Amino acid sequence: MTKPKPVDGALLLCLDLQPVFLRAVAGGAGVQHRCEFAVAAARGLGIPVAFTEQAPWKLGGTEAALLAMVEEPEIHSKETFSALAAGSPCRVAITEGRHIEHLILAGVETPICVFQTAVDAIQAGLAVTVLTDCVGARREADSQTCLQALARAGAHILPAETVFYSILAGSGHPFFKEFTALVKKYG
Amino acid sequence: MTKPKPVDGALLLCLDLQPVFLRAVAGGAGVQHRCEFAVAAARGLGIPVAFTEQAPWKLGGTEAALLAMVEEPEIHSKETFSALAAGSPCRVAITEGRHIEHLILAGVETPICVFQTAVDAIQAGLAVTVLTDCVGARREADSQTCLQALARAGAHILPAETVFYSILAGSGHPFFKEFTALVKKYG
Amino acid sequence: MTKPKPVDGALLLCLDLQPVFLRAVAGGAGVQHRCEFAVAAARGLGIPVAFTEQAPWKLGGTEAALLAMVEEPEIHSKETFSALAAGSPCRVAITEGRHIEHLILAGVETPICVFQTAVDAIQAGLAVTVLTDCVGARREADSQTCLQALARAGAHILPAETVFYSILAGSGHPFFKEFTALVKKYG
Amino acid sequence: MTKPKPVDGALLLCLDLQPVFLRAVAGGAGVQHRCEFAVAAARGLGIPVAFTEQAPWKLGGTEAALLAMVEEPEIHSKETFSALAAGSPCRVAITEGRHIEHLILAGVETPICVFQTAVDAIQAGLAVTVLTDCVGARREADSQTCLQALARAGAHILPAETVFYSILAGSGHPFFKEFTALVKKYG
Numbered sequence: 182m183t184k185p186k187p188v189d190g191a192l193l194l195c196l197d198l199q200p201v202f203l204r205a206v207a208g209g210a211g212v213q214h215r216c217e218f219a220v221a222a223a224r225g226l227g228i229p230v231a232f233t234e235q236a237p238w239k240l241g242g243t244e245a246a247l248l249a250m251v252e253e254p255e256i257h258s259k260e261t262f263s264a265l266a267a268g269s270p271c272r273v274a275i276t277e278g279r280h281i282e283h284l285i286l287a288g289v290e291t292p293i294c295v296f297q298t299a300v301d302a303i304q305a306g307l308a309v310t311v312l313t314d315c316v317g318a319r320r321e322a323d324s325q326t327c328l329q330a331l332a333r334a335g336a337h338i339l340p341a342e343t344v345f346y347s348i349l350a351g352s353g354h355p356f357f358k359e360f361t362a363l364v365k366k367y368g
Numbered sequence: 369m370t371k372p373k374p375v376d377g378a379l380l381l382c383l384d385l386q387p388v389f390l391r392a393v394a395g396g397a398g399v400q401h402r403c404e405f406a407v408a409a410a411r412g413l414g415i416p417v418a419f420t421e422q423a424p425w426k427l428g429g430t431e432a433a434l435l436a437m438v439e440e441p442e443i444h445s446k447e448t449f450s451a452l453a454a455g456s457p458c459r460v461a462i463t464e465g466r467h468i469e470h471l472i473l474a475g476v477e478t479p480i481c482v483f484q485t486a487v488d489a490i491q492a493g494l495a496v497t498v499l500t501d502c503v504g505a506r507r508e509a510d511s512q513t514c515l516q517a518l519a520r521a522g523a524h525i526l527p528a529e530t531v532f533y534s535i536l537a538g539s540g541h542p543f544f545k546e547f548t549a550l551v552k553k554y555g
Numbered sequence: 556m557t558k559p560k561p562v563d564g565a566l567l568l569c570l571d572l573q574p575v576f577l578r579a580v581a582g583g584a585g586v587q588h589r590c591e592f593a594v595a596a597a598r599g600l601g602i603p604v605a606f607t608e609q610a611p612w613k614l615g616g617t618e619a620a621l622l623a624m625v626e627e628p629e630i631h632s633k634e635t636f637s638a639l640a641a642g643s644p645c646r647v648a649i650t651e652g653r654h655i656e657h658l659i660l661a662g663v664e665t666p667i668c669v670f671q672t673a674v675d676a677i678q679a680g681l682a683v684t685v686l687t688d689c690v691g692a693r694r695e696a697d698s699q700t701c702l703q704a705l706a707r708a709g710a711h712i713l714p715a716e717t718v719f720y721s722i723l724a725g726s727g728h729p730f731f732k733e734f735t736a737l738v739k740k741y742g
Numbered sequence: 743m744t745k746p747k748p749v750d751g752a753l754l755l756c757l758d759l760q761p762v763f764l765r766a767v768a769g770g771a772g773v774q775h776r777c778e779f780a781v782a783a784a785r786g787l788g789i790p791v792a793f794t795e796q797a798p799w800k801l802g803g804t805e806a807a808l809l810a811m812v813e814e815p816e817i818h819s820k821e822t823f824s825a826l827a828a829g830s831p832c833r834v835a836i837t838e839g840r841h842i843e844h845l846i847l848a849g850v851e852t853p854i855c856v857f858q859t860a861v862d863a864i865q866a867g868l869a870v871t872v873l874t875d876c877v878g879a880r881r882e883a884d885s886q887t888c889l890q891a892l893a894r895a896g897a898h899i900l901p902a903e904t905v906f907y908s909i910l911a912g913s914g915h916p917f918f919k920e921f922t923a924l925v926k927k928y929g
Contacts, residue, residue, distance in 0.1 A: 236913055261912035269912075292904040297911075313513050319929070323901035326874050330900055332520060333893060339517055340510035343479040350484075351448035351456075352423055368506070500700050519707060526704055527697035530666040537671075538635035538643075539610055555693070687887050706894060713891055714884035717853040724858075725822035725830075726797055742880070 188348060190282030193223040194275070196264060196298060197235045198243050202289045205319050209289075212317035213244060215341060216287045218367035219315045220250045222345045225356045225363070228285070231255040231275060233264045235294065263297035265305065272301075283308040285344065287315035291324040299331050310337040310344055375535060379468050380410040383451060383475030383482055384422045385430050392506050393476050399504035400431060402528060403474050405554035406502045407437050409532045412543045412550070415472070418442040418462060420451045422481065450484035452492065459488075470495040472531065474502035478511040486518050497524040497531055562722060566655050567597040570638060570662030570669055571609045572617050580663050580691035587618060589688045589715060590661045592741035594624045596719045599730045599737070602659070605629040605649060607638045609668065637671035639679065646675075657682040659718065661689035665698040673705050684711040684718055749909060753842050754784040757825060757849030757856055758796045759804050766880050767850050773878035774805060776902060777848045779928035780876045781811045783906045786917045786924070789846070792816040792836060794825045796855065824858035826866065833862075844869040846905065848876035852885040860892050871898040871905055 198216055203209040223230050230251055232243050237258050248254045257264070259271035266272060275281075284302045286295055286309065295316050302309045311331060318324040332338045342364065349357055385403060390396040410417050417438055419430050424445050435441045444451070446458035453459060462468075471489045473482055473496065482503050489496045498518060505511040519525045529551065536544055572590060577583040597604050604625055606617050611632050622628045631638070633645035640646055649655075658676045660669055660683065669690050676683045685705060692698040706712045716738065723731055759777055764770040784791050791812055793804050798819050809815045818825070820832035827833055836842075845863045847856055847870065856877050863870045872892060879885040893899045903925065910918055 259912075260914050262907055263911070266911060292901055293907045296904055297908055300908075314507075314510070320875075320901065320903070323875070323903060326899060326901050327904055329893070330898065330904075332516070337517065338513060340479055340507065340513050342507070342510060343483055343514055343517075346449055346480045347484055347487075350450070350453060351446075353447050501694075501697070519703070524704065525700060527666055527694065527700055529694070529697060530670055530701055533636055533667045534671055534674075537637070537640060538633075540634050688881075688884070706890070711891065712887060714853055714881065714887050716881070716884060717857055717888055720823055720854045721858055721861075724824070724827060725820075727821050 188226055188228045190280055191228045191285060192275075192279070192281050192283070193219060193228050193230045193285045193287065194264060194298070195220065195230065195232045195243075195247065196286065196288030196294045197233055197290075198247050198288050199234055199237065199241050200244050201240045202235070203244060206289050206317035207319065207321045208317060212289065212315065213247065214367060215312075215314045216247060217250060218363060219287050219312055219341045220247060221363050221367075222341070222360060223285070224251065225359055226345065226348055229255070229279075231257065233271060233288075233294075234258045235262075236260055262294045263301045264294065265298055265301035267301070281307055283310065285310045285312065287312050287341075289316065290318045291316045292318050292320070292327045296327045296331065299336050300334065303335050308337070309335070310339055312341040312344065313338055314340050375413055375415045377467055377469030378415045378472060379462075379466070379470070380406060380415050380417045380472045380474065381451060381462070381485070382407065382417065382419045382430075382434065383473065383485060384420055384477075385434050385475050386421055386424070386428050387431055388427045389422070389476045390431060393504035394506065394508045395504060396476075399476065399502065400434065401554060402499075402501045403434060404437060405550060406474050406499055406528045407434060408550050408554075409528065409547060410472070411438065412546055413532065413535055416442070416466075418444060420458060420475075420481075421445045422449075423447055449481045450488045451481065452485055452488035454488070468494055470497065473498045474528075476503065477505045478503045479505050479507070479514045483514045483518065486523050487521065490522050495524070496522070497526055499528040499531065500525055501527050562600055562602045564654055564656030565602045565659060566649075566653070566657070567593060567602050567604045567659045567661065568638060568649070568672070569594065569604065569606045569617075569621065570660065570672060571607055571664075572621050572662050573608055573611070573615055574618050575614045576609070576663045577618060579693050581693065581695045582691060583663075586663065586689065586691035587621065588741060589686075590621060591624060592737060593661050593686055593689045593715045594621060595737050595741075596715065596734060597659070598625065599733055600719065600722055603629070603653075605631065607645060607662075607668075608632045609636075610634060636668045637675045638668065639672055639675035641675070655681060657684065660685045661715075663690065664692040665690045666692050666694070666701045670701045670705065673710050674708065677709050682711070683709070684713055686715040686718065687712055688714050749787055749789045751841055751843030752789045752846060753836075753840070753844070754780060754789050754791045754846045754848065755825060755836070755859070756781065756791065756793045756804075756808065757847065757859060758794055758851075759808050759849050760795055760798065760802055761805050762801045763796075763850045764805060767878035768880065768882045769878060770850075773850065773876065774808065775928060776873075776875045777808060778811060779924060780848050780873055780902045781808060782924050782928075783902065783921060784846070785812065786920055787906065787909055790816070790840075792818060794832060794849075794855075795819045796823075797821055823855045824862045825855065826859055826862035828862070842868055844871065847872045848902075850877065851879040852877045853879050853881070853888045857888045857892065860897050861895065864896050869898070870896070871900055873902040873905065874899055875901050
């Protein structure tokens with residue numbers, strides 16, 4: 182595949198996909214699996230991908246299988262739960278030199294880092310989409326509660342396939358065939 | 369029954385009810401069954417019915433049992449996932465020479481073609497109703513997520529019976545008796 | 556108990572609690588049980604109660620156990636599904652000579668008569684509350700879908716206890732002791 | 743731990759955590775457990791905590807294990823279901839000499855005292871958060887219905903962890919380490 186034209190203004194931000202967290206959340210293997218799908222789809226569609234890591238010097242880095250999907254992965258460490266906490270180095274690193282209009286969120290945990298990042302992004306005026314099948318939590322009921330709260334706050338709460346099929350728009354898209362292979366592989 | 373007076377401005381649009389998709393979605397036989405109910409009710413109420421087919425030259429046409437319910441069925445092929453994608457031949461074919469105020473959606477898949485068609489219809493200023501028992505998806509959780517997102521976007525998310533009983537308004541409607549027979553047959 | 560002072564502007568409207576429908580809806584005995592609770596509570600609180608009956612000449616009258624709870628019950632027959640259909644005799648009969656500000660709805664079926672009555676009441680500018688434990692439907696999933704749609708349309712979707720405890724406001728209310736006995740009896 | 747700086751304007755209000763109610767609600771032991779978590783977290787974050795008791799002269803006082811977590815606990819008895827009923831002594835006692843901007847609610851029962859207190863607080867212009875894992879009811883379905891109604895009315899409906907992790911903001915907070923110990927202890 183030739184390198185796709187970037188989707189202007191979109192960023193897939195994968196939050197804290199570190200093994201220590203993936204092991205702790207309910208259905209963590211499934212969350213990782215769907216995040217792999219999202220990363221593969223984003224790359225094929227020309228959507229830039231970035232990873233955050235919570236205190237990696239202590240908790241370890243991002244799951245290797247995910248990083249391996251991206252050449253020269255963009256990784257930002259953080260100590261705040263929100264990747265976009267006002268004045269934080271992580272926020273500066275993610276946003277500088279880049280125009281973000283639409284932040285697409287994956288990762289863990291929905292009620293903590295995903296929630297706080299989404300709230301900060303909404304307050305910053307960004308369009309925010311949380312990929313429901315690419316996020317997770319230790320306490321599953323908390324996850325549903327937080328997604329509903331984010332929806333009321335203005336976030337788009339959508340499955341990954343819905344977002345990517347919407348960007349593809351039709352079977353005429355050059356990435357369509359590869360994408361349907363990804364849908365099968367990760368289904 | 370004499371031919372009913374058309375319900376002004378309403379259109380029941382049945383999306384991609386092709387066997388290849390009906391076999392893939394969860395509870396596909398049930399979705400087809402409820403779509404048959406919706407088509408029968410729409411016809412009895414004088415609501416025009418149209419079908420779309422996704423790349424039928426490759427994926428096959430609409431389920432024969434559904435087409436057989438309509439004389440000279442109106443069928444539109446498409447390559448875009450949305451039946452109303454801006455500038456698409458399918459949109460032109462569906463909308464030209466017809467005044468649509470209220471688009472009633474049935475078919476598959478909720479998170480892809482139903483979702484994108486509903487979004488485009490809302491943006492075009494149409495009233496949109498998705499018949500919850502007449503839509504389906506491979507990934508059922510995705511379906512619920514998308515219906516909630518469409519509700520927040522302004523679509524009416526209602527069961528088929530609710531919509532048709534609302535149009536009937538009372539037992540004095542000439543189609544009432546036949547309709548209750550349909551309710552039983554497809555219940 | 557001495558006759559309570561009427562709660563100004565409130566009306567508990569019990570829709571179509573006819574055995575033919577109570578037998579058809581899912582958990583019909585439970586719906587009737589909770590409607591009995593609502594009728595008893597309304598009467599103790601001085602909220603007027605009215606019943607509608609769908610084509611009673613054909614489908615039979617309201618469940619006798621419910622009617623027996625009210626002296627000289629107010630009963631309105633109807634042919635429209637909505638009890639407040641524009642221009643219908645039932646609407647005239649319910650509303651004439653009475654100031655309604657807040658319509659409290661119980662009965663069956665949620666996706667048909669409850670839904671249409673609530674929509675008409677909202678359009679008439681009334682506050683509408685649907686008692687979630689006092690309504691029912693043949694198709695239970697349809698019921699949930701319709702309650703969510705009514706909530707978006709502006710109806711209050713609340714359990715009966717919540718509504719009546721809110722009217723009581725505290726244990727100092729003269730009906731409090733009797734009400735707690737009803738809560739136990741119908742719990 | 744040195745005494746934390748108070749979180750300006752926040753108050754954790756624990757409603758009616760009396761054994762008579764905790765025994766009656768579904769999963770009451772779990773509700774108490776999560777309320778203990780909320781009280782411990784609030785205290786560590788410098789959020790004042792107050793308790794209400796419904797007619798304690800008759801129904802007994804707050805569960806001793808909860809009171810024991812707070813030195814000189816602030817307790818307000820009440821006869822109204824709402825802790826903030828207009829003109830009630832409880833409202834005066836809770837609000838006087840204190841600036842409340844954000845009321846955080848825990849306790850029982852969601853469809854009665856939590857619901858009515860939240861409604862009064864919203865009407866008084868306060869930000870209101872109901873901690874979903876720290877509230878309960880005899881009738882669990884009623885609980886969900888009421889939380890959804892409160893969300894539509896403008897309350898924040900969030901899990902306790904989400905609220906406290908948001909206040910912590912990051913691992914640099916002096917209470918972070920102790921808080922993670924609480925998360926484990928009460929998880």
